[in-house]
Amino acid sequence: MELFFGSIGRRALDFLERIYFLYRLIVDSLYWTFVAPVVGKGLRVGSTFDEMVKVGVSAVPIVVLISLSIGMILAMQSAYQLEQFGATIFTADLVAVAQTRELGPLMTAIIVAGRSGSGIAAEIGTMKVSEEIDALQSMGFHPIKFLVVPKLIALAVMVPCLTIIADFVGIGGGVVIAVFSLDLGFTRYITRTIFALVFKDIVAGLIKSFVFAFLVGIIGCYMGFKVEGGAEGVGRNTTQSVVVSIFLIILADAFFTAIFYYIW
């Protein structure tokens, strides 16, 4: 009995400790992103740009490839249904709205979680195992400022950018199917797309992608700092960071979609 309650107590404490750690991580990150540069404690601009290249620029090919496929798939699936009503031109509406509001941000975030979220967890985890984090601290540096903030800023800027690329390329994928398979005509399809899209669709997608970026960054860093027990721990937490990020991305997606649907 005592064992039973003891284990519940330990688990609860362990859980609270994790929540507190996550809370500190978020608060410190926000401080070192927004407050510290203003009060003259500086921001590591150089490494922020390096991270932007790693997170953003080098992800462009894979984002383009996947968005193109998604756009084509959307067009074919929509046409399959719309043909029955002789309304294939509405393929343009479906592709444009689905891509900008939902699939552009979501697929981009999943790619980034797999590419960069895992990379962040592995990098910070390895640094922790090899005492590099301790070394940073012992030299009087703040690990959050050095490691977390450049990555967070890079993600927050680059994921929405990647999402915009994904939106364009996805719609392009729709165009390819519409022109070569559905005989809709390039100009007609584009006109229809422009007519169907409203500003809100794109903004809603970008807001989502910003939130996803934050989730990927924080989860990656959290999992990295929580690594214990050498290379095995790094591997385990890297995998976990991807699983947890994707899970939270989809939860957040549901939440924001509901908000945009019912309120805005």
Added chain:
Amino acid sequence: MDSAKREDYIIRVEDLVVAFDSRVVLNGVSLNVRRGETMVILGGSGCGKSTLLRHIIGLRRPESGKIIIKGRDITQLDNEELSKLLRKVGVVFQSSALFNSISVGDNVALPLREHTKLEESTIQIMTKIKLDMVGLAGYESFMPSELSGGMKKRAAFARAISMDPEILFCDEPSAGQDPIIAAGLDQLILKLKKALKMTIVVVTHEMASMYTIADRVIMLRGGKVIFRGTQKEFKASDHPRVKQFIDRRPEEYSEEEIGRYARALTSNSF
């Protein structure tokens, strides 16, 4: 201890108590390090010597006790002040802890670039001097992964002294090195001490290393200080644990202890 004498101590640790969860790792450790001396903290694996070091350099806060470095209790400092104090302290970690994503030169230059407003050309020269001091002249552009273990250690020394610290801490400098490289690192410590007039604190379990570098020795066991004194006193000590350490005798268990251990093992499996 009169107050005039207190001034001489650059590091004072008083009644340090550290516990992980409910396990007490350090139980009332006190020690004093004089300015300019080399203090070796000896002890077997798991005696708490690395934990002690991690607390003295402010990586973890203790449950109770004081750690006074240059007259300031670091357990009471906020992060900002601690970070300032640490700039005058160099640390060589057990695994070298070089930043693997940047070159050796950048590793050494990093503290200078971040903490000082020196010009880049000056920083380059200082980096060269520090690398030269540890015998790694010309290795600026190498990546840490291209260096051997002993060279990594040397690079870690160069980085630790880049801000001309007053105190240098080394965690197991010769762990995992062959005897020749280990002896070379001991010589390096002696050389740096002579050149830079630093106070040096070394945590180790290598007796040979201790005999080469130590002015004074402290031995830890089970989270307590069981010996403190000079090398001569250490050799002459009649403390059974100190003798066991010097003579390299294995742990002896009584029949009763073995029986208890076996019972604990079997009863735990569920």
